[in-house]
Amino acid sequence: MYKLGQYTPGGSCVHKMHPLAKIIVVIALSIIIFRAGAFVLAAVGGFLAAIILLSRLTVKYVLKAIRPALPFFALLFLVHLFCTGGTPIPPFPLWHVSITYEGLRQGALLVWRFVLLVLSASLLTMVTSPSELIIGMERLLKPLRFLGISSSDLAVMLSLALRFMPALLEEIDRIREARLARGADFNKGGLLKRTKAVTSLAIPLTLNTFRRAEELAAAMEARGYRRGPRTYLKELTMAQLDYIVIGAAVIAGAASFLFF
Amino acid sequence: MIRVENLVYKYDPNDTPVLRSVNLEIRDGEYVALIGPNGCGKTTLIKHFNTLLSPTEGDVWIDGLNTKDPSAVGEIRQRVGMIFQNPDNQIVGMTVEEDVSFGPGNLNLPPREIRQRVDEALEAVGLTGYAGRSPHTLSGGQKQLLAIAGILAMMPKHIALDEPTSSLDPAGRRSVAAVLRKLNKQGMTIIHITHNVEEIVRADRVIVMDAGSILLDGKPEQVFSKVERLKALGMGVPQVTELMWRLQQMGEKVRTDILTVDDACDEIAALLRRIRKAASISPGRQARG
Known part of the structure; x- marks a missing residue:
């Protein structure tokens, strides 16, 4: 199974950057991508290409991340192509159907925006290990403590969710096999019947998850877990470069948010 | 503690x-x-x-x-x-x-x-x-x-x-x-x-x-x-312990606090020696041996 934006270990300068800096860059990029015009979007494309080269990933591998989203992009493009008013491109309009120059331009631009967005998000997860990502999130959400939300609690929740993902997938398989062994068929019947067959997996899965959660909570407590700040095996320190990158990202993001 | x-x-x-x-x-x-x-x-x-x-x-x-x-x-x-x-x-x-x-x-x-x-x-x-x-x-x-x-x-x-x-x-x-x-x-x-x-x-x-x-x-x-x-609780005991216990139930004088094959072997050998000795003293029991 190919996983979207799966972490690819490496020793490049992009890999080594502080996760907080990388997360802030991606957030700034997302703002820029949605606010900027065609020229800046082209520049963002160039920037991402440079990052791919710096992190020593192959372009082909990175582009794979877009593949699952292609049908969505195609739909988006077509909707804009056919449904935007303006000057029709000859030989249109044929019968009631019309394609316009404006539609072509808008569709292409929107798809390009989404491509860049998916690319920057998957690039982040490709060059940052899940645990580093969580440390980055914890740092990013630290200001939330003024609202009474503890970012270390959120970080533990997030890492447990990631940790138990494969376990839950295995569990689904087990329940499904148990059903199959008793004569269930998930591939027969109409859409409604099939949907019902799948929901019959959801109930045992939910119950098992609760039982698992109870055991996990006991095991965590037994290992001295309590809410609030904790320390980590890898303490990441910010380098000068990280501060510069964060500063640049914040300025660029704020500028595009305010002025475009 | x-x-x-x-x-x-x-x-x-x-x-x-x-x-x-x-x-x-x-x-x-x-x-x-x-x-x-x-x-x-x-x-x-x-x-x-x-x-x-x-x-x-x-x-x-x-x-x-x-x-x-x-x-x-x-x-x-x-x-x-x-x-x-x-x-x-x-x-x-x-x-x-x-x-x-x-x-x-x-x-x-x-x-x-x-x-x-x-x-x-x-x-x-x-x-x-x-x-x-x-x-x-x-x-x-x-x-x-x-x-x-x-x-x-x-x-x-x-x-x-x-x-x-x-x-x-x-x-x-x-x-x-x-x-x-x-x-x-x-x-x-x-x-x-x-x-x-x-x-x-x-x-x-x-x-x-x-x-x-x-x-x-x-x-x-x-x-x-x-x-x-232990049996009344439905719990198992080591097989050798059960063997010694059964022998004891049959009226043989053996210890039952035995957990290993080695110890059981020694105990049974001792039992056999006793039987042989008894047999040589009273020939009447030989027919049973």
């Missing part, structure tokens, strides 16, 4: 108690096997050792700290490690070393010390080469060893284990048993709930529980020689 005084525990005030006035003392460095039929209160008892449960009546003392004292909870959890049956549900990290670092991280230790403890714990259970691996790629036995490493990183004095080997294959079971024995030799108190006869036989002391009380408490030979009482 773990001391239990008149411990009564009810999950619900109106329920019948799960533990009825348990008194127990476990010395430092002992290897205790805790056995009994399902639902007899074994798990409930050991959950008191690490303050996962608090007594309804009575007291539990860990090295002189009362588990009812809220300010002692952190210290007690550090002193008594707890291992559960299903290793999957006690692993919290995304990699092996991250999981081991969870406990020391909860103690807010500096990263350098966490690193040292993680390396030592992984070495103690023989998982050094697996530090970067994802836990779900490990075998069942390795997962349970990882869970033990996670506890060792807390540097406990006592470890309580709730059927840690019941879901493992023989190889996994052996590796866990070997690690437990090694830790015990280094002075760690081990309290091991198990149904596995081999594991019980190797303990210093066996405690049999039924219906919330301690029924038998003593060295394995002493406990297992009470074959009838």
